[in-house]
Amino acid sequence: MIEDLTFIAQISIKSSVAVLLATVGGIINERSGVLNLGIEGMMLVGALAGFAAGHFTGSPLLAVAAGALAGGMLSLVHAFFTIGLRSNQVLSGLALTILGTGLANFLGRPLIGQTGVRIRQLPVPYLADIPVIGDILFNQSPFAYAAYLLVPLAWFVLFQTRTGLILRAVGEDARSADVAGVNVPLTRTLSVFVGGLFAGLAGTYLSLSYTPGWKETMTGGQGWIAIAMIIFCFWNPLLAFFGALLFGGLTALQFFFQATSMDLIPSYVLKMLPYLLTIGVLVMVSASSKRRKSASPADLGVPFYREL
């Protein structure tokens, strides 16, 4: 029984890393007032770039850097159009997902079925020896450890530093921030870029660690789930742990039922659950709309420009 639970908990964390990274990136991004619906596309491009770099260079480090950077580069397209040309943020995000999916499918065609670098589970010395907890938390991929550090770091930067204050000010009231001398377009561009880096990293985790290899549409909607989780955790990186674990937990249950061939719930219902649950979560958050309104950056989705 304990073993089963440990197994489920370990897989839960393993399955939640990508959503967690993408969610936190999205939070940084949206806190500055820019909505980016292109996370799914950036994750796919990141997954492909990471896998390809690993395949051709054999270096895990280069692979991770390439994956994250690819996500960041693609996000700059969104930044250029929404911040530079004032295009509709919803449409531009959708276009980014279409473009990213297209790029990844097109460039990745020759890499389907190839092998590349794998980043395996790496038990942390001493910590992994703690009974139960050690196995759950510290017998994971290095990506998970990176997430353990990056998520609190993101929270710290956003809420405890001057940089974070400026970023949030831009997201809450761009006009006032501008009057106070903040470079609004630059701040927004940088936070969109950081969001892209996180999404790229999330994709890289999938193609190097979680399900090593390149497969078209291998993100399976995790980018969209991340966008829902941003709302669910009220734009707070620390709460993103819970949102991502919710998704990871359901995925783990799916594995568990499959592994033990229990027929309690039909497998297609299990497959639907993460998506249905995400919708459920959105409904729940909307029901408490007061808190959501106060948590949401006031200028989210509002383009900024000095009109003479």
Next chain:
Amino acid sequence: MIRIEKRIQPLRYQGIFAATSAVVIAFVVGCAIFAGLGVNPLTAYAAMGKGVFSSADAFSEVLVKATPLIFTGLAVATAAVMMLWNIGAEGQLVWGGICAAGAALFLFPQTQPWLLIPLVLTASALGGMVWALIPALLKAKLRVNEILTTLLLNYVAIIYMEHLFYGPWRDPAGFGFPGTAQIPEAAQLLRFAGTRISLGFPLALLCAVMLYYLLYKSVWGYQVRVIGKELRAARYAGFNVTGKILAVMALSGAFAGMAGMVEVCGIHYRLQTGLAVGYGYDGIIVAWLAGLNPLVVPFTAILLGALFVGGEQLQSVLGLPSTISLILEGALLFGLFTGQTLVRYTVTISGRSKEVS
């Protein structure tokens, strides 16, 4: 540094200007990709063009591809006119397909064609409608963001469809292939002489015209457009916004559902994997490229259809993955944004920005 200034008056013919710039920019992006791959862009575009225009047969395939795209384009446009985002046309299309196949195979298998086809069409429209009403209700009653709910429901619909044709609906005589049995001949849409163009195409055109009259020539449509443009004014005028959200999304879902029907009854003749290939998402591009005008939707759908057929040609002639059409689709949208900006603003790119004092 980019400097953007508002034009005193927007350029004339904004829609045409924006759409043209979309095509031009997508063309240039395509050139860059081909050149990057070491293929002469002219050779590549010639191959695409040849694939589309070389024969009446080739061009008929464009209209085959355009048929579901018109429906999904109308679906997206219907919702977008009211500033609702229906990103769920894919899932609604799938439900349309499920209902069409189900009605033809199990509900009314022995019916005459003149009765069966309308029944199947109604079933598919209802299927798409019900699936679209879920996010619509959540939006209208609880203000749940419809972008995410419509999109997430796509995954659910596809998983359910796969369950059906891998499981309970699988053709017992199908040698284990995933897919239902063939639908009865009475439910198959009539095809035009020797081509794969079915009755679905004129039906799609008819829907486009009807939607135009509904949106632009009726009081109901006027109210919908006012809600889309100025929600507060509409509320002040006492328009029933909640009811409109439900009605508009239902109509939108019905169009997407019919896209599923014309695919199942006009092309595949069964429910199988080829149904969810992204026409729902393509509908977003079709609709916005058409400036949300239902009468323009068929033209942009044909343009996209030509892009797909040309892309397939690239694969067979030059060995380039046909997924290049997806990149060009993205480029079309970003090109459209560029055009939309140029219509309203002047853009100057200079080395140094001059501070406005």
